[in-house]
Amino acid sequence: MQRRRSEELATNDRAYVSGENAMLRFALLLGASVSIAMMPSAMAQEQPFKIGVSNDQSGPYADQGGPGSALAARMAVEDFGGKVLGRTIEVVVADNQNKPDLASQIARRFFEVEGVSAITDGGTSAAGLAAQSMATQLNKTMLNTAGTAPGFSGALCSPSGTQWATSSYALANTVVKDLVREGGKKWFFVTTDSAFGNALEPETVKAIKAAGGTTLGSVKHPINTADFSSFLLQAQGSGADVVALAVGGSDLITAMKQAKEFAIPGRMVALYVSQPEVDSMGADTAQGLHFATPFYWNLNETTRAWSKRFVERHKKMPSMIHANTYVAVTHYLKAVAAVGSDKGADVVAKMKEMPIGDKALIQNASIKDNGRVVMDMYVARAKKPGAATMPGDSFEIVGTVPASEAFEDIALSGCPLIKN
Incomplete structure (x- = not known):
């Protein structure tokens, strides 16, 4: 009798321990599930x-x-x-x-x-x-x-x-009016055959005609051209007062250096240029170059x-x-x-x-x-050799066009977001 009672107690103890372990395992699994569920939120917060x-x-x-x-x-x-x-x-x-x-x-x-x-x-x-x-x-x-x-x-x-x-419009209008007024009536273009060049040239042509000038023609080149001689010879033979370069980056630097070698007559105008290109050209090549910019470091x-x-x-x-x-x-x-x-x-x-x-x-x-x-736009002119007073002093601002005048009327932009 006593032995059977002891066996019953032992069985109950094992059942209790087993139940306790099951509850512990359940608690651990529940905690893990909650942690896993919270991980995406925590990870999202930690993402940069x-x-x-x-x-x-x-x-x-x-x-x-x-x-x-x-x-x-x-x-x-x-x-x-x-x-x-x-x-x-x-x-x-x-x-x-x-x-x-x-x-x-x-x-x-x-x-x-x-x-x-x-x-x-x-x-x-x-x-x-x-x-x-x-x-x-x-x-x-x-x-x-x-x-x-x-x-x-x-x-x-x-x-x-x-x-x-x-914009192409602002780049063109910032420099064209003054140059036409100063005698640059006849223009010839050397243009990059890209979305950039194919937008910039026609905007400049419109500005030239509005100012009373004319265009004599244009020639297009691919991006990353190493030899501009054939394009520059056409510009040289055009009889233009102004050779406009609708060109950017290293292509502009190459074109300007080769234009100096060909002694292109008339005035050279870069329609898209910034400080790094002017500095890379050097004053001998860049001197007198006119261009538009919205930023001037000095x-x-x-x-x-x-x-x-x-x-x-x-x-x-x-x-x-x-x-x-x-x-x-x-x-x-x-x-x-x-x-x-x-x-x-x-x-x-x-x-x-x-x-x-x-x-x-x-x-x-x-x-x-x-x-x-x-934004306000500036007319810049590259300095002559020896005129720089410090590193980076490669051009000067010779005119300002207010933001209200430099950019096109947004009502004419064709943007679907503009009502009426």
């Missing part, structure tokens, strides 16, 4: 807030944008404080090689795989437009700081896109201080693309913080509402309803 730079990193336009744009974006992030929406900001970079199809692939990978919230620079107009199209589809933000084609803020405008790069204390910091890290003077990239990323991050999300259309709407500020690297700037950023 990413801004992508897509441009030409090593080709003919690398000095205009390239690694310098990545640095400008990082400087903007650092000056903003390094965080937004409670997340550390990271800048990622890709080389689109000026190819629209590759730019589109990069944009999709940035947005869908790497979690990028915005792309800046964009590279050539064709590559930038491809990236903007992808950003529009996925409601991400495009901060175009390089492409000048009218499509960005025209027929292909986007509720999540902004065009910080100066304009005021703000531009001088920022340019000094940029040069210390990049070892080259900043271009207008670099300056625009810094301002665009700064303004974008302020809007993201104000909206509380990275939804492209919402952020860009806030960017249009917010003032860019009078301490920006570009002056009197604002964003119009079609995404076009307008």
Whole structure:
């Protein structure tokens, strides 16, 4: 009897222990399930807030944008404080090689795989437009700081896109009127056969005709041309007062150096040039060259201080693309913080509402309803050999065109976002 009672107690004890173990295992499994369920939320909070730079990193336009744009974006992030929406900001970079199809692939990978919230620079107009199209589809933000084609803020405008790069219209109108008035009546074009060149030349032709001048013809060349002799000989034989180069990057440098060898008569005008190209040409080649720019490093204390910091890290003077990239990323991050999300259309709407500020690297700037950023434009002239007083002092500002006069009327842009 006693033995049977002991066996019953032992059986009950084992059952109790077994039940206790089962409860413990259940508690552990429940805790693990809760932890697993919470992991995506925790991981999302820990993910960095990413801004992508897509441009030409090593080709003919690398000095205009390239690694310098990545640095400008990082400087903007650092000056903003390094965080937004409670997340550390990271800048990622890709080389689109000026190819629209590759730019589109990069944009999709940035947005869908790497979690990028915005792309800046964009590279050539064709590559930038491809990236903007992808950003529009996925409601991400495009901060175009390089492409000048009218499509960005025209027929292909986007509720999540902004065009910080100066327009073909502004580049043309800033320099044409004065040159025609000074006797440059007859013009001949050497033009890059690309979306950039094919937009810039006709805008300049319109400006020439409006000012009372005429065009004698044009010749087109492919990107990354090593020999401009045949194109320059046609310009030389045209009898033009002005040879206009609708050319950019290393192509512009090559064309200018070879034009000096051919002793092209008349005045040379570069329709798209910035500090790195002028510096690379050297004063012997660049002297007297007229061009338009929205940014000049020696304009005021703000531009001088920022340019000094940029040069210390990049070892080259900043271009207008670099300056625009810094301002665009700064303004974008302020809007993201104000909206509380990275939804492209919402952020860009806030960017249009917010003032860019009078301490920006570009002056009197604002964003119009079609995404076009307008700013004061300057007429620049490259200095003669021996005229520079310090490194980087390669050109001077000889005129200013206010933002209200430099850019086209947005009602004429063809942007579907513009009512009436």
